[in-house]
Each structure stands twice: as structure tokens, then as C-alpha cells.
Amino acid sequence: MRSRDAIPPYDPDAEALARLRNARARTAAARARAGLDSAAPPPSLSLSEGQRSRSPVSVSRGEQAARARRDEYRAALGSARVERRMVARRMEARAQGDDPGQISGYAALFDTPTQIGGDKWGFEEVIAKGAFNDVLGDDVRCLFNHDRNLVLGRTASKTLSLRVDATGLHYEVQLPPTAQARDLAALVQRGDVSESSFAFRVAEDAWEHDEDGDRTKRTILKVAALLDVSPVTHPAYAGTTVAAS
DSSP, rough: OOOOOOOOOOHHHHHHHHHHHHHHHHHHHHHHHHOOSSSOOOOOOOOOOTTTTOOOOOOOOHHHHHHHHHHHHHHHHHHTTOOOEEEEOOEEEETTTTTEEEEEEEEETTTOOOOSSSSTEEEEEETTTTTTTTTTTTTOOOTTTTTEEEEEEEEGTEEEEEOOSSSSEEEHHHHHHHHHHHHHHHHHHTTTTTTEEEEEEEEEEEEEOOTTTOOOEEEOOOOOOEEEEESSSSSBTTOOOOOOO
């Protein structure tokens, strides 16, 4: 029984060379018919580095996992892409007489890992130093629990001041003479409200995945918009502070 010849593997470089040779042969035949025979023989054909087919760039399992986690998280955020982070670190409150006084604390901490999300798109997150450098001049509000109906201060009216130091993003708000502000100052002084938060949009971040395990890390490199800072009752970052004075 006659054995079948083995089918040679597909070689894209060989196919490209064949197309080039056929094109050159057709050109030479046309020149000969037109009496334009070249004195010099045509140069040998070979593929340059730019012409040679390239294999797809290899992507590691860790990179694939990090990209998948990133895409899942962005899908969960929706089109608005507004994020909120909260930090558990005591605030300070100062008051004099009927004046509700000031509240100050850290809304965000640099280089402090926190776990975001659950099984579907959970990851560890840190905020890099310098992430807020481009947004300190934004018109930022200070709200209570991110509630737009409970405004405590605003940078545009100079009742809210922001700064960054080696620790993180610090804020200080001059409380308005309202019943809600006095109540909040009392809650901060008693320790019932002791954490801070901020709402933001990200301009640049980096995602990594542990090749040996199943841990994804996100580093926030640059914030695109700082929407508000807020004393809050339930933080996510174990470390941010607020204080009334």
C-alpha cells in the first residue's frame, strides 16, 4: 500500500518569497517582450527583518490575569468611572463656643495597601506619592458621607484647604454654622466618626499579578479629578483620619 507523503508545515516566509519571485519573473518577462532587457541580473531575493513574519508578543499568565482583573473592575465601575476610597484614621476637631470649628484629617494615605472588592474582581491597591499633584487646584468640596446635600466646605470659597505630604492627602475644613455641622463636630470629638474618604477619577494606573499566586495589585499613579473629601462612618482604607477642632 502506497504511503502518503507528509504534508509540509505552513511557512509564511516561504510563501512571501514565492510571491516576490513570481512578481519578479512576471516583470522580467514583460521587460523582455518590450526589449528592455537589463544588463545586470536581478538581485537575489530575501526577506528583510521588517518583511519577515513575526510571532505574536508573548503575554505571561500574570499579565493576562492582571488585564482581566482590570477590565472586570472597569466594567463594574460603569461609564462614570467615579471611585471612592475611605481610610480609618482618627480625625481632629476643634471648636470654640457656638462656632463648630474645624475638622481635619487624611483623606488618603500613600503606599498603604488595601483590599478592594471581592472574589469577582478583588485586588490590592496602593496610591503612589504624587498621584494628587495635578488636582490640588481643583474646585473640591468637603461633604459628609459623600452626600452632596451635606456640604461642609469648598476650596473655591477657601473654607477647605488641601495639601499633600509624605503621609498622604491632608484636608482641613472650616465648618459652617449649621446644626448638621455642629452635630458632626460633636460626633468627631466623641470618636463616633473618625474616618475620612475621597471621591476621584483615575488618569493613570498600573496593574500587576503575582505569578506564583492569585494576587493582583493596582497602583494609582495619577488622579484625573478629585471630586470631594469626606468624613465618613464606614471607611475602606484602614488608616485615614479625621479630627474636629
